[in-house]
Amino acid sequence: MHPTAPAKLLRAYGDRQGDGMVQMSFVLELPPSARAREAAKKFAELHGLSEPLVSTMETCAEGYTYFVVYGHSAHSVDPSTIDVPEVRTEALSREEIHHRIETRLGRKIVVVGACTGSDAHTVGIDAILNYKGYAGDKGLESYKCFEAYNLGAQVDNEALAERALALGADAILVSQIITQRNCHKENAAALIELAKRAGWRNKMVMLLGGPRIDHKLALELGFDAGFGPGTKPSDVASFLVEWMCGDREKAVMT
Amino acid sequence: MRVPMDEKKVARCRELAGSIADDVQRYIDGHTSVGAERTFLRAFGADGVDDQGAPLANLVVDRYQKAGLLGRGVSYWLGRALASGARDIQDAAERLAYAPDLDKGEGGPDRDAVARALAPATEAAIARIDRARAEREANKTRMRPGANPLKYVIVATGNIYDDAVQAKAAAFAGADIVAVIRATAQSLLDYVPHGATTEGYGGTFATQENFKIIRRATDEAALEYGRYIHQTNYSSGLCMSEIAWMAAVERLDMLLNDAMYGILFRDINPCRNFVDQYVSRRFIARSGIIINTGEDNYLTTADAVEKAHTVLASQFINEAFAKRAGVREEQMGLGHAYEIDPWIENSFLLELAQAQLVRQVFDRHPIKWMPPTKHKTGDVFQSHVHDAMFNLVGVMTNQSIELLGMFSEAIHNPMLMDRYLSLKATKYVFGAAKALGDELSVKPDGVMGRRAVQVLDEAHELLVQVERDTIWKAIEVGAFADVKRTRTGGKGYAGVCERSPDYVNPILDELEQS
Numbered sequence: 001m002h003p004t005a006p007a008k009l010l011r012a013y014g015d016r017q018g019d020g021m022v023q024m025s026f027v028l029e030l031p032p033s034a035r036a037r038e039a040a041k042k043f044a045e046l047h048g049l050s051e052p053l054v055s056t057m058e059t060c061a062e063g064y065t066y067f068v069v070y071g072h073s074a075h076s077v078d079p080s081t082i083d084v085p086e087v088r089t090e091a092l093s094r095e096e097i098h099h100r101i102e103t104r105l106g107r108k109i110v111v112v113g114a115c116t117g118s119d120a121h122t123v124g125i126d127a128i129l130n131y132k133g134y135a136g137d138k139g140l141e142s143y144k145c146f147e148a149y150n151l152g153a154q155v156d157n158e159a160l161a162e163r164a165l166a167l168g169a170d171a172i173l174v175s176q177i178i179t180q181r182n183c184h185k186e187n188a189a190a191l192i193e194l195a196k197r198a199g200w201r202n203k204m205v206m207l208l209g210g211p212r213i214d215h216k217l218a219l220e221l222g223f224d225a226g227f228g229p230g231t232k233p234s235d236v237a238s239f240l241v242e243w244m245c246g247d248r249e250k251a252v253m254t
Numbered sequence: 255m256r257v258p259m260d261e262k263k264v265a266r267c268r269e270l271a272g273s274i275a276d277d278v279q280r281y282i283d284g285h286t287s288v289g290a291e292r293t294f295l296r297a298f299g300a301d302g303v304d305d306q307g308a309p310l311a312n313l314v315v316d317r318y319q320k321a322g323l324l325g326r327g328v329s330y331w332l333g334r335a336l337a338s339g340a341r342d343i344q345d346a347a348e349r350l351a352y353a354p355d356l357d358k359g360e361g362g363p364d365r366d367a368v369a370r371a372l373a374p375a376t377e378a379a380i381a382r383i384d385r386a387r388a389e390r391e392a393n394k395t396r397m398r399p400g401a402n403p404l405k406y407v408i409v410a411t412g413n414i415y416d417d418a419v420q421a422k423a424a425a426f427a428g429a430d431i432v433a434v435i436r437a438t439a440q441s442l443l444d445y446v447p448h449g450a451t452t453e454g455y456g457g458t459f460a461t462q463e464n465f466k467i468i469r470r471a472t473d474e475a476a477l478e479y480g481r482y483i484h485q486t487n488y489s490s491g492l493c494m495s496e497i498a499w500m501a502a503v504e505r506l507d508m509l510l511n512d513a514m515y516g517i518l519f520r521d522i523n524p525c526r527n528f529v530d531q532y533v534s535r536r537f538i539a540r541s542g543i544i545i546n547t548g549e550d551n552y553l554t555t556a557d558a559v560e561k562a563h564t565v566l567a568s569q570f571i572n573e574a575f576a577k578r579a580g581v582r583e584e585q586m587g588l589g590h591a592y593e594i595d596p597w598i599e600n601s602f603l604l605e606l607a608q609a610q611l612v613r614q615v616f617d618r619h620p621i622k623w624m625p626p627t628k629h630k631t632g633d634v635f636q637s638h639v640h641d642a643m644f645n646l647v648g649v650m651t652n653q654s655i656e657l658l659g660m661f662s663e664a665i666h667n668p669m670l671m672d673r674y675l676s677l678k679a680t681k682y683v684f685g686a687a688k689a690l691g692d693e694l695s696v697k698p699d700g701v702m703g704r705r706a707v708q709v710l711d712e713a714h715e716l717l718v719q720v721e722r723d724t725i726w727k728a729i730e731v732g733a734f735a736d737v738k739r740t741r742t743g744g745k746g747y748a749g750v751c752e753r754s755p756d757y758v759n760p761i762l763d764e765l766e767q768s
Contacts, residue, residue: 027671066670123628
């Protein structure tokens with residue numbers, strides 16, 4: 001924060017406070033020319049950039065030009081007016097997780113996870129569930145107080161539901177990586193519908209994760225929580241502990 | 255630049271890998287699969303789909319599999335239909351699919367009559383593959399390919415006509431190889447979709463018609479830019495061998511083709527995948543296609559420093575499998591990758607040592623160098639730098655095929671400008687450091703020298719272990735990629751079938767003799 005002005009309204013920061021400097025790059029379907037340069041400037045101005053500087057204009061394919069533009073954005077945002085529910089970010093220690101589950105629940109938390117639909121990318125679900133974990137943070141499989149089942153890739157919603165019920169799961173984790181034409185949303189929402197129809201939606205906590213997922217979107221789709229890029233297994237573990245053996249309100253900050 | 259390499263140890267690794275592959279080959283030689291049999295039916299010329307879109311090849315093979323008659327080979331039944339008066343292959347195949355009564359092999363034409371009936375179609379099937387190969391080779395002499403490392407990019411719009419536009423744009427921007435990524439679920443389909451397709455998630459369906467459309471686009475681009483453009487697709491999953499045949503006759507240049515990948519990462523049943531891989535590679539060997547293997551993927555789930563040797567060990571095994579299918583070293587694009595955590599001290603040196611080791615061990619092979627993916631983030635600027643370092647290793651160690659890194663790797667399928675910037679940066683690094691590898695020598699006892707020795711030692715140890723336990727067991731305990739698969743688990747096992755002693759397959763016989 002700038003020492004002299006605890007700004008309520010934020011503008012993009014480049015060289016000096018309030019200059020609104022941003023860079024943007026894009027492609028327009030026309031060959032490079034003086035007219036193309038003007039078109040790029042105009043395009044940037046329409047995005048709210050004043051004094052746009054076209055710093056690069058190159059042919060990137062026949063009849064297509066790639067531009068880099070710098071300019072001053074006129075826009076500002078007031079973060080205090082923004083309301084975003086966020087998943088509780090305070091990760092509990094491994095010992096604390098273990099202690100709470102043991103003393104408050106007295107049994108293991110059963111977690112079943114899968115990449116559903118046609119999605120074949122298991123990197124996310126593997127990072128959260130498998131022993132190895134991600135970036136030194138070991139997966140749920142490594143916790144004594146979790147029983148984790150990773151069903152892998154391309155699991156049908158029906159198959160996931162069946163396994164979760166058979167295993168008496170407390171939590172279902174769905175990972176969705178492929179996002180072309182919003183197939184991740186449709187597929188995830190379909191699982192919730194299935195659970196509602198079959199009458200077990202409220203018997204399990206349902207979590208959604210993936211690079212294009214955030215908590216807000218997950219709630220919209222009917223899940224209990226959403227986890228975006230950079231989520232570590234201990235974040236998910238902490239969330240589940242709060243949800244299962246603590247205060248559900250505390251699991252989610254609103 | 256060379257890293258220290260114990261030639262005797264390399265030779266010993268090859269022996270061990272040979273013994274591992276021999277064990278699997280004994281299994282393969284006693285089995286066939288629905289996928290393999292469909293392939294031979296297609297190779298004979300049976301084509302088309304029914305009113306529900308089910309391919310004729312599936313209808314025939316499924317019918318005979320259900321009746322428990324596939325062990326004699328679909329060629330046998332096809333031959334009987336021909337010898338019993340069918341007009342041609344198509345008519346014979348349709349009789350097998352639709353005739354009210356199933357031929358159970360009682361009476362009728364004997365084995366010799368069947369062989370005589372199939373002989374002209376067998377010759378035609380082989381000639382079709384040979385013609386496609388000759389045409390590719392003629393095209394390559396007219397328009398020479400670019401210099402190594404060949405620059406490989408992917409397109410993946412879901413719509414084959416958009417793919418064709420993007421393929422040409424990529425060629426314009428300097429790509430040598432264009433791969434059309436498949437729709438994500440296709441590896442698990444037990445049939446090949448028919449015709450041109452415009453809807454697919456995460457990629458575009460591999461179909462024979464789609465292969466033709468991209469071939470046309472890349473041929474046009476080659477003419478326009480005076481440089482041969484290679485076309486790549488995926489011979490993997492449950493239709494591994496059918497797609498290999500389609501690629502052979504449609505003049506594709508490269509195929510992703512690796513049963514180990516299918517088993518570990520797509521949970522395809524190991525028996526099924528090894529049988530299908532063998533058949534696919536017999537077609538590949540004959541057609542001169544270059545295979546791309548998927549060892550690079552191991553390092554996306556396992557740690558790239560600790561498990562580098564598993565890549566090398568698997569490359570030895572893949573080489574041994576390929577040799578047993580008649581594939582020449584010059585067709586073996588063994589895969590490896592730049593996947594070490596970039597923030598580890600000297601990570602670049604470790605990558606350089608490993609890449610150079612693979613280059614030396616597989617010196618005749620068009621090895622394939624894969625870009626960082628696991629440690630890429632949404633910071634596109636940092637990712638661009640990361641890819642530049644990867645490119646530097648690629649050119650210094652003279653990799654044959656390099657799949658270009660994309661700075662938007664962790665975000666979305668590459669956009670027009672992403673690919674353009676990647677090609678531009680690669681062109682810069684490849685040019686600026688062209689002879690760097692020749693100028694330098696490596697200290698034998700330095701970081702790089704010791705790393706190369708260690709990786710080969712560990713690969714050797716793993717091969718000793720796998721050879722003792724067999725590959726089936728190694729896969730079961732998670733020796734590769736930290737992924738565990740059982741011999742009878744996974745998808746497609748029901749489609750494996752024991753060959754009966756009187757198994758008939760003249761096309762395979764011909765491919766095995768050449």
